[in-house]
Amino acid sequence: MNKTLGWKLGLIVATLVLFLFGIFGIPRDLSGSGLLASIRSRIHLGLDLKGGTHLILQVQVNDAVNGDSDRALERLKEDLRTHKINYTEITKPDPVNRPDQIVLKGVPPEATSDLRSTVSERLPEYDLNSGADNSWTFTMKPQALAELKNRAVTLAIETIRNRIDQLGVSEPVIQEHGLGQYQILVQLPGVDDPARVKEIMQSTAMLEIKQVLGGPYSSEQDALQQHNGVLPPDSVLLRGRSVGSQAGDDSGEQFYLVTRSSAVAGADLRSGGATVGRDTNTNSPDVGFVLTNEGGRKFAAFTGSHVGEKLAVVLDNRVREVATINEQIHDQGRISGGGMSEQAAKDLALVLNSGALPAGIKYLEERTVGPSLGSDSIRAGVRAAIIGMLAVLIFMLVYYRGAGINADLALILNLVILLGFMGYFGATLTLPGIAGVILTVGMGVDSNVLIFERIREELRNGKTPPSAVEQGFAHAWITIVDTHVTTIVSAAILFLFGTGPVKGFAVTLTFGLLANLFTAVFVSRMIFDWILSRKQRGEALSI
Amino acid sequence: MEFFRNPNIDFLGKKWYFLAFSLLFSVAGVFSMLFWHGVPLGVDFRGGTLVYVKFSHPPDDNAIHEALRKVGLTQAKIQRLGAVTNNEVLIDLDVRETSEKALDQGKVQIINALETNAPAGKLDLNNTSSLTLANYLLEKDPLHAGTDAGQRYAAVAKAMVDYRDKTRGGVLSSFDELKTVADPAVVAALQDGFFLSDFGVYQVEIVGPQVGEQLKGQAMRAVAYSLAGMLIYLGFRFEWIYGVAAVITVFHDTLITVGVFSLANKEISLTVIAAILTLIGYSNNDTIVIFDRIRENLKLMRREKLSEIVNRSINQTLSRTILTAGLTFLTVLALYLFGGEVLHGFSFALVIGILIGTYSSIAIAAPILVAYQDWRSNRGKPVAVMAGKGKPTAGKPTTSKGKVATGQ
Numbered sequence: 001m002n003k004t005l006g007w008k009l010g011l012i013v014a015t016l017v018l019f020l021f022g023i024f025g026i027p028r029d030l031s032g033s034g035l036l037a038s039i040r041s042r043i044h045l046g047l048d049l050k051g052g053t054h055l056i057l058q059v060q061v062n063d064a065v066n067g068d069s070d071r072a073l074e075r076l077k078e079d080l081r082t083h084k085i086n087y088t089e090i091t092k093p094d095p096v097n098r099p100d101q102i103v104l105k106g107v108p109p110e111a112t113s114d115l116r117s118t119v120s121e122r123l124p125e126y127d128l129n130s131g132a133d134n135s136w137t138f139t140m141k142p143q144a145l146a147e148l149k150n151r152a153v154t155l156a157i158e159t160i161r162n163r164i165d166q167l168g169v170s171e172p173v174i175q176e177h178g179l180g181q182y183q184i185l186v187q188l189p190g191v192d193d194p195a196r197v198k199e200i201m202q203s204t205a206m207l208e209i210k211q212v213l214g215g216p217y218s219s220e221q222d223a224l225q226q227h228n229g230v231l232p233p234d235s236v237l238l239r240g241r242s243v244g245s246q247a248g249d250d251s252g253e254q255f256y257l258v259t260r261s262s263a264v265a266g267a268d269l270r271s272g273g274a275t276v277g278r279d280t281n282t283n284s285p286d287v288g289f290v291l292t293n294e295g296g297r298k299f300a301a302f303t304g305s306h307v308g309e310k311l312a313v314v315l316d317n318r319v320r321e322v323a324t325i326n327e328q329i330h331d332q333g334r335i336s337g338g339g340m341s342e343q344a345a346k347d348l349a350l351v352l353n354s355g356a357l358p359a360g361i362k363y364l365e366e367r368t369v370g371p372s373l374g375s376d377s378i379r380a381g382v383r384a385a386i387i388g389m390l391a392v393l394i395f396m397l398v399y400y401r402g403a404g405i406n407a408d409l410a411l412i413l414n415l416v417i418l419l420g421f422m423g424y425f426g427a428t429l430t431l432p433g434i435a436g437v438i439l440t441v442g443m444g445v446d447s448n449v450l451i452f453e454r455i456r457e458e459l460r461n462g463k464t465p466p467s468a469v470e471q472g473f474a475h476a477w478i479t480i481v482d483t484h485v486t487t488i489v490s491a492a493i494l495f496l497f498g499t500g501p502v503k504g505f506a507v508t509l510t511f512g513l514l515a516n517l518f519t520a521v522f523v524s525r526m527i528f529d530w531i532l533s534r535k536q537r538g539e540a541l542s543i
Numbered sequence: 544m545e546f547f548r549n550p551n552i553d554f555l556g557k558k559w560y561f562l563a564f565s566l567l568f569s570v571a572g573v574f575s576m577l578f579w580h581g582v583p584l585g586v587d588f589r590g591g592t593l594v595y596v597k598f599s600h601p602p603d604d605n606a607i608h609e610a611l612r613k614v615g616l617t618q619a620k621i622q623r624l625g626a627v628t629n630n631e632v633l634i635d636l637d638v639r640e641t642s643e644k645a646l647d648q649g650k651v652q653i654i655n656a657l658e659t660n661a662p663a664g665k666l667d668l669n670n671t672s673s674l675t676l677a678n679y680l681l682e683k684d685p686l687h688a689g690t691d692a693g694q695r696y697a698a699v700a701k702a703m704v705d706y707r708d709k710t711r712g713g714v715l716s717s718f719d720e721l722k723t724v725a726d727p728a729v730v731a732a733l734q735d736g737f738f739l740s741d742f743g744v745y746q747v748e749i750v751g752p753q754v755g756e757q758l759k760g761q762a763m764r765a766v767a768y769s770l771a772g773m774l775i776y777l778g779f780r781f782e783w784i785y786g787v788a789a790v791i792t793v794f795h796d797t798l799i800t801v802g803v804f805s806l807a808n809k810e811i812s813l814t815v816i817a818a819i820l821t822l823i824g825y826s827n828n829d830t831i832v833i834f835d836r837i838r839e840n841l842k843l844m845r846r847e848k849l850s851e852i853v854n855r856s857i858n859q860t861l862s863r864t865i866l867t868a869g870l871t872f873l874t875v876l877a878l879y880l881f882g883g884e885v886l887h888g889f890s891f892a893l894v895i896g897i898l899i900g901t902y903s904s905i906a907i908a909a910p911i912l913v914a915y916q917d918w919r920s921n922r923g924k925p926v927a928v929m930a931g932k933g934k935p936t937a938g939k940p941t942t943s944k945g946k947v948a949t950g951q
Contacts, residue, residue, distance in 0.1 A: 048885075056754055180757045192704070193672030194647070194747075363646045364754045370595075370708055370745035380883030387881055388874035395870060399544045432817030435889065438878070439821045442871035443828055446863075449870075450832065453863045456545075479835040482780055483828040489776050490769035490827075494820065497765040505817045509824065 002533065008526045015518070016413065019420025042423040044171065046430030046504065047369055049378050052189040053197055056365035059182045063359035064152035065099040065145065066092075070261040072123055072138070073102050079122050085111045091233050095260075100140035102126075107134050152359045153182050160186065163200050178499045183364065194366055201361065207269060207289070208262035209299065209333070212310035212322060215256035216240065223255050234260045240312070240319030256319045258312050263302035268295025290332050304328040381434060388438075392445055400452050402542025406527045407448035410519040414444045417515035418508065427511075430504035436491075440512025443483065447520035451476040452543055465541040469528050477521060484513050547862040554857050554905055555850045555913060561906035565795060572802015580805045585812030585888075586748050588762075590755035592636040592649035595624070595746035596657070599714040602632050602742075607657070614656040616649070625884050646749050658740050668737040669707070669714050670744055676700035676733075685732035699725055713743040762816050766823070770794075773827060781834060788911040789830045793823045795907050796899045803895050814889040822896025825871065829864065829904040836860050837912065849916045853909050868901040 027038040047054050069092060080087060088106025092099070107115055115136065119128050125144035129137045140148070153176060161174045164186070173187035191197060213235050217223035223237050224230075231237060240254050268291050275288050291299055303311070312319045313333065393411065397404035418440060422429060455472030463471060488510055495506035532541075576582050586593050596602075604621055611619045616636060624631040636649045658667055666675070677700035681692060688695045706724045707715050715721065716739065721730050770790050777786035797819055804811055836856035844852055875897055879890035 058753075179754065179761055191672075191674075192708075193674045196672065196674050364751040366646055366747065366749040368747045370713060380881060381878075381886060384878045384880070384882040384886070385874075388877035391873045391877065392870050395873070399866070401544075431814050431885070431889065435814075435817045435821045435893075438871075438874055438893070439824050441874060442825060442867070445870045446828060446832075446867040449863050449866045453860075453866075457859070475839070478839075479832050482835055483831045485780075486773050486776050486827060486831060487824045489772045490824065493769040493772045494765050497761070497768050499761065502762065502765055502813075502817065502820070505820055 005526065005530055005533065008522075009530075012413075012523055012526065016416065019417045022420030022423035023416065025423075043419060044426065044428045045378070046428045046433065047187050047189060047367070048431045049381075049429065050189050051192070051369045052187065053191045053194045054188075054365070054367040054369075055186040055194065055197070055363060056177055056179075057184050057186065057201075057361045057363050058180070059153050059156045059184065060360040060362060061149040061152045061182050062096070062099045065140070065148055066095055067265065067359075068148055069099055069102055069140065072126065074261050075122060076102070076104070076119075076138075079118050083114055083118055085114055085118070089233070092260075100145050102138040103131075104136040104138065105134070107136060109134060149182065153184065156359065156361065157184055160184065160201055164188065164197075180364075184361075192368060192370065194368055198363065207265070208314045209264040209302075210258040210262045210312050210314055211302075211306060212312045213257045213259060216254035216322075217256075218254065220255060223257060227257075231257065236260050238312070238314060238317055238319050240322070256312055256322065258314065258319070262314070263311070264291060264295050264299045268292055268298065288332065300328055381431075385434070385437070389441065392441070396445070396448070400543055402531070403452055403455075403528075406524045407445070407452070409527065410448060410524045411441065411444050413523055414440065414512065414515050414519040417519065418512045421511040421515065422508070427507050428504065429508070432502065432505040433508040436505045436508030436512060439487075439509055440516060443487070443513060444516045444520055446483075447476070447480050447516060448524060450479055451520070451524065455541075455543055459541070459543070464538070465535070466532050468541070469525075469532065473521065473525055480517070480521065484517055488513050545862075546865065550858050550861050552858060552861070553854060555854050555910060558906070558910045561910065565799070565903075565907065568799045568802060569795070572799055572805055575802060575805040580808045582801065582805055583808055583810045584759075585810040585815070586635075586750050587813040588755050588759045588811070590750045590752040593746075593748040594634045594636075594650055594653050594744055596632045596634060596653075596742050597713045597745055598630040598632065598742045599716045600741060601627070601630055604632075607632065607634070610656045610659060611653065614652050616652060616656065619653075646751055647747075650744075650747050650749060654744060657742055660738070660740065662738050665736060665738045667740045668718075668733065669740050669742065671704075671737065673697070673700040673704040676704065679736055680729065680732065683732045683735070685728040686726060699729055707743070708745070713745045714741070715739055716741075758813070762813075766820070769820075770823075777831075781838060784912065784915050785834050788908045788915075789827055789834070791911060792830050792903045792908040793826050796822060796826045796896065796903050799899050800892060800895050804892070809888060809891065812888055814886075815892045818889045818892035818896065821893060822900050825897060826900030826903055829867070829900055830908040832863065833857055833860055833904055833909055834912075837909070850913050853913055857905055857909055864901060864904070868897060872897045
């Protein structure tokens with residue numbers, strides 16, 4: 001064996017070892033099950049193959065925008081008071097569709113410059129436009145709005161991750177979903193109970209404390225009648241439950257009229273401050289919470305100025321508790337909300353501690369694949385793939401005889417490299433991913449067939465074996481580059497613009513084709529060169 | 544061993560037959576898409592609720608329909624899956640039943656409707672997750688577990704659910720079966736709070752209409768962009784007409800494959816899209832191999848007519864075309880025959896795709912080149928512009944490359 005062949009062989013063996021490590025890592029034991037276990041720990045199977053729960057949800061980013069503009073509105077009120085700027089009304093005219101707008105009415109013309117300077121100083125993220133009849137419209141600047149929405153999504157992902165982590169799921173996927181705006185993908189392998197997962201996530205645990213303006217009313221109509229058909233500005237009607245009624249029992253349902261803005265919101269909650277305890281009167285489970293310093297100050301100011309009035313503890317837009325403010329309260333409170341079970345109290349403490357979601361969420365897609373179905377489909381798929389591969393390998397040996405060994409070795413090495421790549425990159429193998437593998441195998445076979453057919457052609461034209469091999473590779477190489485680069489280009493585009501399954505296909509295909517460029521050309525060529533180096537001049541080539 | 548030795552078939556001479564064949568299938572497919580079955584979209588794209596149910600006994604379709612009708616699910620379609628002995632049924636709720644407000648409402652309704660023998664206040668053990676089971680056991684505490692009760696009951700619950708799903712195929716028919724994996728005290732405790740229905744839900748797919756729409760748009764965009772990428776690369780490596788011919792060819796393949804799905808009224812799911820992407824890649828590979836040979840021959844045989852050269856190129860690569868197609872077809876056929884229920888739509892698309900993809904490279908892509916050339920020469924334009932920009936083939940003399948390229 002000459003020197004060039006030596007380093008080529010070295011390179012191939014090194015590649016083989018490198019990618020075998022990618023597949024297996026360092027296995028604990030060399031038995032079949034031990035090897036299988038180490039493959040499983042490195043190459044992850046997608047939910048379609050393994051079973052589990054798959055959810056796509058959308059963050060209702062307008063909630064976060066409303067929260068921000070509510071705070072801005074409160075700040076504005078205070079500033080207008082301190083700067084002695086008069087106005088008749090300040091409202092959010094359309095909180096559902098335009099949560100980023102505040103309208104201020106009846107500002108005297110002589111206060112215009114005061115207003116402008118106050119706004120530019122205190123509310124820099126808002127644009128100020130004048131309208132008819134001394135009214136002013138505050139609109140959040142587009143950039144600030146976009147940032148706020150994106151932050152809501154990022155925060156929601158973090159919060160959901162915290163909560164899922166406490167459920168003890170291994171290898172969860174929680175990430176932004178590229179398909180639509182503000183969507184999050186949640187994949188939980190091995191979890192077969194989406195209802196409970198959603199319970200944990202869905203209780204957005206948006207904790208707020210609001211001032212009670214009226215109620216309880218027995219129904220929405222009742223509440224409207226009491227106010228002559230129109231609710232007071234900046235108030236909302238929320239559902240609540242009379243004390244003692246069971247969860248799921250709607251008979252004890254009541255309505256309360258509360259302020260739209262909250263005295264204290266989820267962000268004011270001290271993280272880790274929620275604890276499960278027991279109600280001192282009824283001995284049923286309840287949850288205590290502690291506020292941050294800032295939240296505590298706000299809460300103290302609020303309770304101090306509203307002694308004798310009522311406050312509502314609102315969780316996820318439901319009134320959980322109504323209490324009369326007897327004295328100024330600083331930074332602690334409790335949520336009992338009659339008839340909460342131990343489990344419900346624990347879940348509530350869990351979601352409160354994992355941080356409040358900045359906005360509500362809506363579910364767009366839900367899939368569960370049972371573990372038995374998953375393993376069935378793997379078994380069938382793997383068996384089919386092995387049968388197909390064997391048929392191809394045997395055919396190549398029969399059709400090309402000696403050269404068939406080259407092709408078979410190259411194909412096997414191709415698969416090793418492909419799987420090794422996936423192991424290194426932590427890529428996930430899905431059903432569409434298997435499609436990518438099939439196309440890779442197809443193109444791998446094709447490269448070999450192209451080369452061998454060309455070599456045969458050159459031999460027929462009377463070339464000597466070394467020269468035929470040389471020419472065959474040289475000609476086929478150009479074709480192989482063209483086919484591979486075109487396919488890799490389209491796979492890369494699919495990877496960039498696709499999500500989920502389409503992406504899984506693109507990943508295996510790209511890795512597989514890169515590997516194939518190496519195996520079909522370099523490895524196969526090296527084997528030919530080695531065979532030729534051992535042959536006598538003029539001896540025929542087995543192809 | 545060798546199948547083909549110097550074949551010499553006049554492929555271009557048969558272009559009218561090819562055209563007729565392609566037109567027949569395309570038109571039939573398009574006709575079916577427009578007037579007959581439409582494009583049958585899977586739940587991924589149209590939205591809706593699919594619930595896969597396994598029964599412990601052969602299910603009675605009429606009884607299922609009746610039970611579903613009682614809860615108002617009159618539109619539900621029921622379909623048997625796999626072998627009859629599997630007792631597996633797919634219940635398909637129409638898209639109108641699915642709104643994003645209560646995404647899993649349809650699933651809950653189906654389970655409630657089928658639980659005909661439910662005793663009040665008890666849960667169905669065949670449709671209970673290990674999480675719920677663990678919570679229940681934790682509250683009952685039949686083993687009087689100490690500090691690690693949470694972990695112990697979680698493990699017991701998981702063992703029982705695994706036994707139900709993996710060993711018993713998803714449905715238990717008696718509590719006693721559980722005694723093989725759990726303590727009798729645990730099983731006894733379960734009987735207080737659970738009953739056994741005669742079915743288990745093993746897979747659920749719920750897709751809201753919004754996601755379906757977005758997914759459809761995105762799949763189409765991704766395919767369009769990747770075709771554009773292909774076009775640009777081929778235009779850069781060969782001549783733009785090669786790119787155009789390749790793209791028309793894969794469009795032809797996709798059209799016919801989707802057409803066959805429409806004719807057979809088979810649903811196009813996301814995995815079928817992956818299969819169509821595979822077929823695009825495969826067909827394109829096949830086309831480029833022939834193009835490459837044409838480009839090479841254009842430089843060697845400058846006096847021949849283009850149709851001669853194209854014919855020669857197809858014949859020279861024919862052996863390779865048939866071999867590759869045959870071998871890939873073998874793999875895909877194995878997948879279709881042995882790959883199981885889940886892979887069926889997927890491998891069906893590939894089986895058709897490989898056949899069409901191979902055919903189209905010879906019957907569509909190559910004739911387009913010739914047709915374009917004829918059209919140009921009829922208008923008095925220079926003829927030999929087809930050699931392209933590719934590197935001269937290695938090992939051959941590279942003289943007068945410029946002349947070939949411009950031909951003026």
